[in-house]
Amino acid sequence: MACPENMLFLIVLFISGVLDCFGQRDLITTMPDRLDVLTGSCVQIPCSFDIPDQHKDTFNSTILLSGVWIKENFGRLPDNVIFNSSKTVNRYQGKITGNMSQMNCTTVFFNVTTNYTNIYFLRIESQPYHATDPDKSINIVVRDLPSSPIITVSGEVKEGTPVSLNCSAVAPCPEHPPELTWTLPTQFTPENQLQEKSDQTKSVLSTVTFTPSYLHHEKNITCTAVYPVGTSNKTAEHNMMLNVSFSPKDTSASISSADPVFVDSCVNLTCSSTANPPVTTFTWFKISECKTQVASGQSYFLNVTVGDGGLYYCEARNSHGCGKSNEVQLAIKGQEEPVNPKVFEIVGKTLGLIFLFSLIVFFEWRRRTSRLPSGFDMTDRSQGLVGMNSPVGTVCTNQATAGEEPEEPAEDQPEEIQYGDIDFSKLQTKETPATAQDRVQGQESEYAEVNVTGSRAQLPPLNNLDELYAQVN
Structure with missing residues (x-):
């Protein structure tokens, strides 16, 4: 009962x-x-x-x-x-x-x-x-083992755009919540917090924010939850592969024959690229005076004609952008290989630099030569030499100023003597036997008139040219 x-x-x-x-x-x-x-x-x-x-x-x-x-x-x-x-x-x-x-x-x-x-x-x-x-x-x-944490992604994981990853782990015992740690292929700073769900249960949320690169595509990330239980720990983790969207990378072009080919032969040009999402359009271009689109598609089959030789490249495109490949040379036997336009660019720049340097050297030379004394020219030198050879030893000149008519001497006035400047330091005279004899015997004296700074000066008698040179200087 x-x-x-x-x-x-x-x-x-x-x-x-x-x-x-x-x-x-x-x-x-x-x-x-x-x-x-x-x-x-x-x-x-x-x-x-x-x-x-x-x-x-x-x-x-x-x-x-x-x-x-x-x-x-x-x-x-x-x-x-x-x-x-x-x-x-x-x-x-x-x-x-x-x-x-x-x-x-x-x-x-x-x-x-x-x-x-x-x-x-x-x-x-x-x-x-x-x-x-x-x-x-x-x-x-x-x-006996904890439940695995859950990883969620806020928004699209796109190259160059910051993205946040969230890891959540249940906390059935809020007095001893789990500790969350990340394993990522890049640097990051996590933010952890204890939060309450709609049913009032507790969980720990960890958030990391980083800017993905195309190199992070298909890389594994891990969130690990460590639960303290008594004197030991129990762990659980969640692995996820990153799916990063990016424009075409590592785009390259190749040609089936690296050697020159004959006309009417067949060659295949292939374009390859890495992209996520995959490449949707491949476009081929030939370099001439300006780039020319010649074909579309990942492979370009060409039945070679005379005008097909030259440089080619391809472009790969998806919804995030495009990538340009390297240039490949299609050479035809019996034809000179076209010169890469970059060669002309380099040569032009080099010649321009040489011309500019030559102008600098020329103007520097002109600037230095313009600093020579203005009172001495080749005419004066020649006249000075004539005066040295004259028996009287006097330098004279009747040359008129450029652009003026020579003046007729007055009838009742004596003819004026014109004087010129002589730089005796630049004259080298050759001593004649007669001059040497006169210098030894000291029987004759020589006189010379020079125009010094616009005025006339008569030098004292000199026994030889050396003394005259020393007197002038």
């Missing part, structure tokens, strides 16, 4: 089930549908409840409320009751951390084991209100 307490409980449950069949509930609870828990760790069950209108007159929040957790079903009481907040000793070690008077029934169980895996219901007890919500339960699954 069942005890009266158990019979009363069964009757209450039966009446609750009957009322529920007619769309009426005695208690409305809110909690997650499922929680994954690690053995040896704790589990926090977010929980709240509400009292239907038909029972609010019997519910008094000021009276001490008890929260009771029941597992499996209602047929085996009291064995199915695993926790009662009004008792100090329970089958499960735990506590209700929520404020029951504010209808918060959040509960924490400690040191969970694999035997805790089950379905649980909540019952609220007060005087005179007692009710259980059979329509809402939570499934607790206890595992």
Whole structure:
């Protein structure tokens, strides 16, 4: 015979089930549908409840409320009751951390084991209100290893555009949340935070932001969650391959024959490129005075004619841009190979530099030669030489100024003597035998007139040319 307490409980449950069949509930609870828990760790069950209108007159929040957790079903009481907040000793070690008077029934169980895996219901007890919500339960699954974190990407991973990667790991025991770490093919700075989901469960979110390159395409990234459990750690990780969108890279052109070919022979030009998404258009160009499009397609089959020789290149294009290849030479036997236009450019620049340097040297030479004394020219030199050869030793000149008519001497005036400047330092005279004899005997004296700075000066008698040179200087 069942005890009266158990019979009363069964009757209450039966009446609750009957009322529920007619769309009426005695208690409305809110909690997650499922929680994954690690053995040896704790589990926090977010929980709240509400009292239907038909029972609010019997519910008094000021009276001490008890929260009771029941597992499996209602047929085996009291064995199915695993926790009662009004008792100090329970089958499960735990506590209700929520404020029951504010209808918060959040509960924490400690040191969970694999035997805790089950379905649980909540019952609220007060005087005179007692009710259980059979329509809402939570499934607790206890595992030896943690669940893998989840990696998500915000937006398209495109070359040159910053992108954020998010890694989320459940935190069933908020007192000991997991630590998240990243493995990426580039430098990064993570930002970690504990967040609450819509069902009030907790999780740790780690975010990294970086600018991807095409070199990161198809590289693996890893997010690792480390859960502290007692004195040890348990880890779980999630691997993902980056899918980076980029314009064509490493575009190259090749020709089936590297040697000169005959006219009417067949050659194949091939274009290759790396791109994501794949290249949609290949275009071939020939270099002449300006580039000329000659074909489309990854391969260009050519039946060689006389005018086909020259330089070719290709362009690869996708939705993100295009890439240009190197230039390949198609040489035809019996024809001179065309010169790369870059050669003319280099030669032109070189000749221009040589011409500019020559102008600089020329103007520098003119500038230096313009600094010579203005009072001496070749005419004066020749006249000076004539004067040296004259028997009198006087330098004279009747030359008129350029552009003027020579003046006729007046009849009654003596003819004026014109004087010129002589730089005796530049004259080398050859001593005649007669001059040498006169120098030895000292019988004759020579006189010379020079015009020094526009005035006439008569030199004293000199015994020889050396003395005359020294007197002038």
